[in-house]
Amino acid sequence: MHWLNKSGKLMEPLRLSYVTTYIHDVEPLILAIKSIKAKYGDIVDAQIRTGEDLASNEDMEDFMRFAEKSHVALFHLMGEPPGFDKIVERLKRAGIPIFAGTSRYSQNLEAISTVPRKIYETIMNYINYSEARNFTNLILFLANHFLGTSYSVDPPKKPQWCGIYHPDFSFTPTLEEYLAKRYKPERLTVGIWFHQSHWRSGDLTFVDSIIRELEKHGANVIPVFFTGLGDPISEGYGLEWIIEKYFVKDGRVLVDAVVSLVMFSLSMYTQQDMSVDRLLKDRLNVPILKAVLTWNTQEDWLSSTQGLSPIDLPPNVVMPEFDGNIITVPIAAKSFCERDPLTGARVIKFAPIPDRVEKLVRLSLNWAKLRRKPNSEKKVAIIFHNYPPRNDTIGNAFGLDSSESVLNIIRELKIRGYKVDHIPESGQKLIEELMRCLTNDRRWASLKELAERAVAKVSASQY
Incomplete structure (x- = not known):
């Protein structure tokens, strides 16, 4: 299908190539493309790939056949995908405009990019703020710039960086609203904190499974998503603020234990002069249980004699242990959805491992009980x-x-x-x-x- 641009010229769809190593880009981008097609028709033809989608030569060539004829190629990277230098070389040889960026400014990636500086900054904000609405406006913005169309485009909009999440709520409640509906003071209470990217992309099945299992055992649950000060593109608050905002009320700590689903050290989420050890001990003083999210699929994890891979260990075991976390078990594994017929992408999510979720919940409740038991x-x-x-x-x-x-x-x-x-x-x-x-x-x-x-x-x- 073709259409007319603002000069009356017959135009083809925007051909967009998108490569990301941020797995939570994929689903909101697919949703944006579907939304645009429903509203405007076939004005965009996009191919999306994660780094793992480009691992074989066959998959690489299939993508490059499209990319070398695209109007623009976007790379959103945390670590380079396979064959990145060769991809860039071929795209530049084909004269394809390139954007390459990450969540924080990278001089090297900007040097690879060929789009004008002002365009570069706008694309950067759309991508880093993520969510389907920002990707929708990004595509319309790219169509206006590269094809001369005149769609109405909203500027990049910052997402919500933190809040309480529960699958039974259709909105993000305040602490007071949440406690009024989901909290009984006499019950054990377990907090959960997890990264905002899971909430933003809808990758929440494993969080839901922990919430449901805890509630099945009669416990209160306070689940909170956040980014923290270590995230350079967010206006995230430090972990110390999150603790005071959601886990403390009227000077009293609400939780008996916390399940941590964030990776790496908690120092990434605090102010630079804040000691994680002092924060967790002096302000919370409850057990912090680190639940492991493995980058293996569940099948690979089960069949491996090693269990966790070398990639899993630093963010899930080594660094959290330095913070004083109690290391537990893998409760979710990487899962690939079927390849999207519209974009060729595979959505990657973390799928819960049911019996390990049950194990985590038993551990967290036992630690919570221990906190209430007298030392004697x-x-x-x-x-x-x-x-x-x-x-x-x-x-x-x-x-x-x-x-x-x-x-x-x-x-x-x-x-x-x-x-x-x-x-x-x-x-x-x-x-x-x-x-x-x-x-x-x-x-x-x-x-x-x-x-x-x-x-x-x-x-x-x-x-």
């Missing part, structure tokens, strides 16, 4: 590292007197009201007491002696 009723186990399994390696550590450290912990537990029947005189005495009981070293004791030292036994059938 809590049972604490301290486990020494013991590898190789010999008596001389009990508490083995480099540059650390682990026995004295554990002794200090025992003394502090006593001060804080935990029931401690006996405190050894020294770290050496502590180790000697351990060695008089059953240890992992089986070299110098008979089975009879091992059985005599054991504090408890189980039957062979029970074992």
